[in-house]
Amino acid sequence: MTQNRFNQLPRYEKVFSRLDQILNQYIKLSTDRSILKFNSSQKSQNEDGFSNSLVEDDFNAFELVNEIRSSYLGRDYLEGEIGLVDGQDQYDGIFNTTLYMLMSNRLGKLYKGALNKTSNHDKDIKNSYKTLMNSKNDAIVKLIYSLFIYKETETDNDFYYGHSIDNNGKDRLIIDLPVYGQISVHFGSKENLENIKYIAKQNIDLILKRKLELGQITEEQFNEIKSKADSEGIFPKYTGKLYEYSSAIPLDYCGEKFKMAQKDLKLSGKMVSDISDDDIERISANNKYNSRELYYFAIKSDFSKQQLEKLSSLLQKRDKKILQTSKKKNHSQLDPKRIGRKAVSLTSAEERQIVDNHEVMSDSITPNHSKEK
Numbered sequence: 210m211t212q213n214r215f216n217q218l219p220r221y222e223k224v225f226s227r228l229d230q231i232l233n234q235y236i237k238l239s240t241d242r243s244i245l246k247f248n249s250s251q252k253s254q255n256e257d258g259f260s261n262s263l264v265e266d267d268f269n270a271f272e273l274v275n276e277i278r279s280s281y282l283g284r285d286y287l288e289g290e291i292g293l294v295d296g297q298d299q300y301d302g303i304f305n306t307t308l309y310m311l312m313s314n315r316l317g318k319l320y321k322g323a324l325n326k327t328s329n330h331d332k333d334i335k336n337s338y339k340t341l342m343n344s345k346n347d348a349i350v351k352l353i354y355s356l357f358i359y360k361e362t363e364t365d366n367d368f369y370y371g372h373s374i375d376n377n378g379k380d381r382l383i384i385d386l387p388v389y390g391q392i393s394v395h396f397g398s399k400e401n402l403e404n405i406k407y408i409a410k411q412n413i414d415l416i417l418k419r420k421l422e423l424g425q426i427t428e429e430q431f432n433e434i435k436s437k438a439d440s441e442g443i444f445p446k447y448t449g450k451l452y453e454y455s456s457a458i459p460l461d462y463c464g465e466k467f468k469m470a471q472k473d474l475k476l477s478g479k480m481v482s483d484i485s486d487d488d489i490e491r492i493s494a495n496n497k498y499n500s501r502e503l504y505y506f507a508i509k510s511d512f513s514k515q516q517l518e519k520l521s522s523l524l525q526k527r528d529k530k531i532l533q534t535s536k537k538k539n540h541s542q543l544d545p546k547r548i549g550r551k552a553v554s555l556t557s558a559e560e561r562q563i564v565d566n567h568e569v570m571s572d573s574i575t576p577n578h579s580k581e582k
Contacts, residue, residue: 317345358413371444371448372447375451413438
């Protein structure tokens with residue numbers, strides 16, 4: 210296949226360049242203290258009532274911003290067309306693309322907030338917001354096809370991600386980014402989602418043709434993967450649970466709280482590859498940490514996709530059981546029969562007769578406001 214400007218694939222250098230620009234613009238428009246406050250807010254309860262005591266707080270405001278730059282801009286060495294480099298570079302490229310998506314969304318929300326505060330809807334702010342939403346869509350497209358190609362041609366064991374619908378019926382992408390945390394973004398509309406999937410599919414077809422031409426895959430692999438993309442789709446369903454409704458600006462950093470959790474969960478010094486199903490079941494039953502904290506710990510520990518799937522399933526069962534127990538407890542506290550029995554045991558027959566006589570008198574002087582039809 211002859212290379213021309215119509216079939217050239219996007220490059221990793223461009224992704225990093227946009228990430229660099231957007232991150233530094235975000236930091237410039239924010240203050241160190243506001244970023245620290247934003248990240249610290251992640252400790253508070255999410256919509257399900259789960260707090261997260263494991264969120265990193267080892268840094269002051271200045272140190273945090275430097276750590277963000279280090280966490281986000283360290284993969285500046287990637288070169289080449291997306292999907293055509295070796296497996297490790299594809300893996301690293303997925304991190305850059307995810308962070309590019311996240312920061313486009315973060316900066317876009319700053320401009321959206323500025324738009325909401327201006328009565329005349331400043332044209333420059335509006336254009337900047339539109340550009341950032343385009344960048345976000347561009348990043349999502351690249352992320353979806355990068356993940357698909359990596360999963361089908363390298364390994365299916367690294368990234369737990371997919372499509373999900375929130376409680377308001379809105380479509381979103383969720384990815385458990387190893388060592389960072391759960392990251393999610395909304396698509397804005399179903400039309401936008403379908404358009405993103407269409408463009409991502411076109412890129413997948415092009416990458417597969419180029420990989421076949423370069424001898425990176427066989428013709429049999431080409432036909433098998435293309436058939437799978439055509440029949441099963443390119444964007445899987447996310448079967449886990451979203452605990453981090455707003456991931457703030459997650460870091461690839463594990464501090465003192467993480468080390469304490471490792472010790473509490475009896476995983477200090479244990480390789481992730483050596484963590485067994487029994488270990489995961491034991492972790493899921495730990496009562497010192499809630500489900501959100503346990504899942505956060507697992508992502509920060511770089512659990513594999515299969516390990517995360519198993520832990521997520523166990524934690525969802527745990528959450529359901531806790532909710533059912535809570536409902537039963539609340540119901541029993543308001544059980545009229547139980548309250549009546551309790552009242553009888555605490556009052557005499559004479560006292561109950563006085564109350565009954567009072568109710569009869571009250572009924573006789575209360576006007577009837579009901580309307581017959």
